[in-house]
Amino acid sequence: MAVPANPEPVASATMSTNFRPAALVRWLWFIAWLIVAIVVVGGITRLTESGLSITEWKPVTGAIPPLSEAQWQAEFAAYQQIGEYLHITGPAGMTLADYKFIYFWEWAHRLIARIIGLVFALPLAWFWIRGAIPPGYKARLVALLALGGLQGAFGWFMVRSGLSGEVTDVSHFWLSIHLLTALFTLAAVVWTALDLGRLARIPGARPAKFGGLALPIALVVFVQLLLGAWVAGLDAGHASDTWPLMQGRLVPEFDMSRGFWWALTHDPFLIHFLHRWWAWIAVAALIVLARKVRPFERRASVAIHAAFGSQIVLGIATVWTGVSLWVATAHQFVGALLVMATAWGLHIVGRRR
Structure with missing residues (x-):
């Protein structure tokens, strides 16, 4: 070599x-x-x-x-x-x-x-x-x-x-x-x-080296965290208290009067919608990561699955409870744990490189 x-x-x-x-x-x-x-x-x-x-x-x-x-x-x-x-x-x-x-x-x-x-x-x-x-x-x-x-x-x-x-x-x-x-x-x-x-x-x-598979997985998780931060900053969690539908429909109405890019970064209904559904793309990426690391460190695989599973449940509960203080706090807490578990999994992948 x-x-x-x-x-x-x-x-x-x-x-x-x-x-x-x-x-x-x-x-x-x-x-x-x-x-x-x-x-x-x-x-x-x-x-x-x-x-x-x-x-x-x-x-x-x-x-x-x-x-x-x-x-x-x-x-x-x-x-x-x-x-x-x-x-x-x-x-x-x-x-x-x-x-x-x-x-x-x-x-x-x-x-x-x-x-x-x-x-x-x-x-x-x-x-x-x-x-x-x-x-x-x-x-x-x-x-x-x-x-x-x-x-x-x-x-x-x-x-x-x-x-x-x-x-x-x-x-x-x-x-x-x-x-x-x-x-x-x-x-x-x-x-x-x-x-x-x-x-x-x-x-x-x-x-450990960061690269290869780590980069796309990290980007997918980053987008989900960014959307979550915008949901918090715009109080967009209150845009809907139902799941999976919003306003009785799958895709909610949102304000396009100032253009798509403004809506993408400012409209609480669109950002809430993207956050709840991009989560499943993040789940798919994390399943790939968990499967990749399982042969080398089973505990890391379990931690990743437990973190994203809990996070999905708490995210839905946050919506259903109308952004209950302690449910939403638990959602943010598990989000931090998810970052730690993801870093652990990506580190294992980096060791193999």
């Missing part, structure tokens, strides 16, 4: 004994579960319309919530200046107690983001100083840290998109960028943990 040019350096049995891939694996899996937690809390934040409750981004002092009545009144007064309050929650009779409820979820979401940043950055520095990171992984870990910082910036851009003028909600485009960056980061953390876990077991093992 030909040796590729400039192969990536890997750890071997003769290299420094300071390398601790197993410790890095445990740390990365903890990070992965923290990302799942922030995705779930982010879903609750969206479902409770809490995302605009904090109108400023204070990276350090913002970690402390209001502690006095005067501070609560000041935060509430700032919220009362934006379009969401002026046109939606204010006319509905929002009280300070109501505001404290939505403030809590946005504050918790931002707090978990800060915790993830610290739990990633500080151990990374410690591992680096101790020389515990195997060759070929330092740049990747720094890139993951930078991706986390970018995710925070995207979150603020999303919030800011809902604070200006008469706007009453965040941009669903920024919401999708924010969510998909989180899920991509989750997949990348899982992939890196799997690479390092293999290195811990097999000195000299090379990272």
Whole structure:
């Protein structure tokens, strides 16, 4: 077999004994579960319309919530200046107690983001100083840290998109960028943990490769996640509370007055329709992936089947319950698990390459 040019350096049995891939694996899996937690809390934040409750981004002092009545009144007064309050929650009779409820979820979401940043950055520095990171992984870990910082910036851009003028909600485009960056980061953390876990077991093992079958499967799943993010951003889950029909028909009526591309990216009925039926294309792709990995790792195959099966059931239940808070939250939680299971399966395919 030909040796590729400039192969990536890997750890071997003769290299420094300071390398601790197993410790890095445990740390990365903890990070992965923290990302799942922030995705779930982010879903609750969206479902409770809490995302605009904090109108400023204070990276350090913002970690402390209001502690006095005067501070609560000041935060509430700032919220009362934006379009969401002026046109939606204010006319509905929002009280300070109501505001404290939505403030809590946005504050918790931002707090978990800060915790993830610290739990990633500080151990990374410690591992680096101790020389515990195997060759070929330092740049990747720094890139993951930078991706986390970018995710925070995207979150603020999303919030800011809902604070200006008469706007009453965040941009669903920024919401999708924010969510998909989180899920991509989750997949990348899982992939890196799997690479390092293999290195811990097999000195000299090379990272799995992404390509071939992995690319089309990842694209199919990406489209489904994107549509799901747009459904959330446009509140398109409320477009129908029946399944499989919408408006008593298979294909619902949707607004084409501004052209197909506008409808494809803005019309809640069309986006809801596409999300519920593209899901079956994603299922077909994931079945192919599960069958591909089953001979090598049966647990990964089971995890993929369990994740997409649960996700389909929860998606239908979300529709039937009129977007019940906890059913929809479970749907987003299992969506994160599906990303992890898919990354696991694609990693196994990458090992075979």
